[in-house]
Amino acid sequence: MLLFPTMALVTLLVFSIIRLLPGDIVTLMLSEQGYAADKAQLERMLGLDQPFYRQYLTYIGRVLQGDLGVSFWTKEPVLEEIMRRLPVSLELAVLAMLVGLVLALPAGIFSAIRQDTWLDYLFRSGAIGGLSIPGFWMATVVIVAASIWWQWVPPMRYTPFTRDPVKNLAQLWLPAFILGLALSASVMRMTRSMVLEVLREDYVRTAWAKGLSETVVVTRHVLKNAMIPVVTVMGLQLSTLIGGTVIMETIFVLPGMGKFLLDAIAWRDYPVIQGINLFLATGVIVVNLVVDLVYGFLDPRIRYG
């Protein structure tokens, strides 16, 4: 179980965020925000009056009970605040991933089986172009264009899916599409190189030699094996995807985790910054673990002891 040491290091790192800040954080917080009456009280609040290892153990103990601390700003539990915003970011991310897959898989496969033709160059240039354009810039251009031509502006109020699915999707499809476009670029590139690699395998040559049609060779022999690493790439994309949601939430005024993080940084709300970092890192680790397990399931050659 490689999970435990990694999680221990993650918590240690997150725990250290406040303590690694240059300068005296306590004085800074006291002068800037007036979190507490005096320095001693604030140090007690942050638990800074105890030795380092005690502080860390207390922190771990709290985290294991689901207590990520209380926001300095709203005075509410951080975990509750995160949970309230999670569905927005999650929906955006899932939609973006769907868009990304629908665009990337066909493009990657065609690009590989028609390597070095104009279609390949077109898809590859498109993919690298997609990787080269800042997402926030594309989103801005789209919003400006839409407001000039159709007098459309993104709604300022967020409608949850449970209240009005149509209105919710009308609000989310555009940021999801832009995010998915950026995501599809790297998935397309991975798909292409994996298909290319499998195309050179002996069993594919055998399949050709048997006189099978291109469709059969590609779908039955190539894709089955080429798709396995692509699953891993999807897992690795999670990190990029989360970064993308931060930006899209800012542009389209969506009350998700990314917006929450930015606000917390602006307000120097350290328990929230810590909480979000811990939450996201745990999420990434768990998803990658699931991906690894799926990998073992898809490819019987890989087994975990």
Place this chain on the structure above:
Amino acid sequence: MSVRASRAGVVKANEAGVAARVFGGIRRKPLGALGGALILLLVATALLAPAIAPYDPLKIKSSERLQPPSASHLLGTDDFGRDILSRVIYGARISMLLGLGAVAISTLLAAVIGIISGYYGGRVDTVLQRCIDTMMAFPGLVVLLTIMAMLGQGLGNVILALGIGGTAGNARIIRSAVLAVRENQYVEVARATGCRDWQIIVRHILPNIAAPIMVVATLGLGVAILAESSLSFLGFGVPPPTPSWGAMLSGSGRTFMLQAPWMAVFPGIAISLAVFGFNMLGDALRDFLDPKLRGGPQRRT
């Protein structure tokens, strides 16, 4: 006489060989060549900025605010009356500085970690790899934001944050390259003849992992430029009035998007072309240096 003639002939043949190889390379990797050309243009612009920029990029002229592109200001002016073309040209310097600085930090750290991890293996490797896992668990942009929140704004801090942010992924790639090289017989021979570890690393490992390091660094330059623009957009980039492409694109460039679209459009194009160039070049380098991906697929004939 005949020897000299034949030697001249050899030299000529070599020259022809180089030219043929260059043209052959362009024909086989047209996208990579395009990327290389873009990067040459970027480097030249950065180096020659004072000579080719028509105006001072920081000169404020309120009488010439928000002018559309014209003969005197080819790409227009911004909300302070500064010449956009000059700012884009000087921005190439900032982007190169940012990119090179960040890549130098991340590649150096990654090479040290990757080589130690891959070469020594065992417990050292396990510990280092768990640390890398930990760093990779934090989403890239979130790490950058958190580091920037801790360090505060400034060009140096952006470079440092981008460098640290890029280390983990690079370390993993370099480690796997070291693992592959370590198994070679010449390493075994070197060890058997009594070479010290550092000698083996410097003489035998480093030259053989230079190729992946080059690819990683090239792609990293594009990533750094793009990440800087995202940071600028979120308000954590290079502070004004430094003409950074990311800052031009996201600050007042977004505010005046409707009135003066040229303010954001041209730095945006500059970023995209630069990143496009680094990606294309990095891709071509990888295809070229990785024999496994060289040549076309085997197809039915």
